[in-house]
Amino acid sequence: MSGRAALHVGVVTLFPALVRGALEHGVLGRALERGLFALDLVDPREFATDVHRTVDDRPYGGGPGMVLKVEPLRSALRDAAARAPAGVRKVLLGADGSRFDQGVARAMSAGPGLILVAGRYEGVDERFVEQCVDEVWSIGDYVLSGGEFAALVVMDAVVRLLPGALGSPDSAAEESFGDGLLDWPHYTRPPCLDGASVPAVLMSGDHAAIRRWRLQQALGRTWLRRPELVERRELSGEERELLEEFKAERAARTRS
Numbered sequence: 001m002s003g004r005a006a007l008h009v010g011v012v013t014l015f016p017a018l019v020r021g022a023l024e025h026g027v028l029g030r031a032l033e034r035g036l037f038a039l040d041l042v043d044p045r046e047f048a049t050d051v052h053r054t055v056d057d058r059p060y061g062g063g064p065g066m067v068l069k070v071e072p073l074r075s076a077l078r079d080a081a082a083r084a085p086a087g088v089r090k091v092l093l094g095a096d097g098s099r100f101d102q103g104v105a106r107a108m109s110a111g112p113g114l115i116l117v118a119g120r121y122e123g124v125d126e127r128f129v130e131q132c133v134d135e136v137w138s139i140g141d142y143v144l145s146g147g148e149f150a151a152l153v154v155m156d157a158v159v160r161l162l163p164g165a166l167g168s169p170d171s172a173a174e175e176s177f178g179d180g181l182l183d184w185p186h187y188t189r190p191p192c193l194d195g196a197s198v199p200a201v202l203m204s205g206d207h208a209a210i211r212r213w214r215l216q217q218a219l220g221r222t223w224l225r226r227p228e229l230v231e232r233r234e235l236s237g238e239e240r241e242l243l244e245e246f247k248a249e250r251a252a253r254t255r256s
């Protein structure tokens with residue numbers, strides 16, 4: 001495998017070593033080694049023009065903390081964009097963005113790539129948000145101390161979907177959310193642990209029955225824990241039957 005990577009990921013960050021370090025492990029580390037995606041880390045501090053390499057300044061209007069200045073961020077982003085293929089999206093990670101989910105991850109994994117901008121301090125100058133980025137993405141409703149971990153979450157979700165990133169070609173398709181459902185339960189040895197047994201069907205060798213059980217568990221758990229995901233999803237005839245059976249068995253259990 002050589003030549004152009006399937007995906008280009010630029011990351012504008014004041015902590016390139018943090019991002020690099022996280023990408024040295026596991027599925028992402030292997031994908032990077034194999035050249036499945038190209039990583040371009042750009043530090044805005046390198047683009048600061050004063051002797052102190054200043055990237056932040058005091059907020060207009062007062063208040064605590066510092067704000068990331070436009071010019072170093074903008075220069076870093078332009079530098080990253082100049083090395084990226086045409087069509088990459090420039091995305092700032094922020095809690096007030098649109099929600100990043102599996103659908104967005106899937107769309108991004110088709111390429112050509114993205115440039116992720118991770119802010120720090122109290123925030124970034126709003127003019128950078130308005131003029132320099134295409135989108136703001138949130139990974140969830142919580143506050144972080146910087147955008148790097150959100151950027152890493154995005155990279156993990158996108159890169160693992162690239163062909164060849166996972167061990168087996170159908171790993172990504174088979175798992176939870178691959179088809180809009182939560183995962184089914186997993187077990188490994190020993191078969192009995194402190195009185196808790198592995199469901200017999202998983203040790204039956206009946207692959208059709210195992211597939212049905214797993215699908216039913218995924219449907220049932222999704223219905224119990226994330227009912228809105230089941231509502232959003234079109235169910236096949238088999239899936240509807242399996243879910244009805246799950247509900248009936250559960251109702252019988254709660255009655256007894």
Ligand code: 9WO
Pocket residue numbers: 092093094095096097118119120121122123124126129136137138139140141142143144145146147150
């Ligand atoms: C993004 C943003 C978007 C619109 C208006 C202002 C904005 N500021 C930022 C931003 O980059 N904030 C920095 C990163 C600085 C403060 C801490 N940061 C942050 C990112 N906290 N929480 C997130 C985050 C990112 C994605 N998903 C959830 C939380």
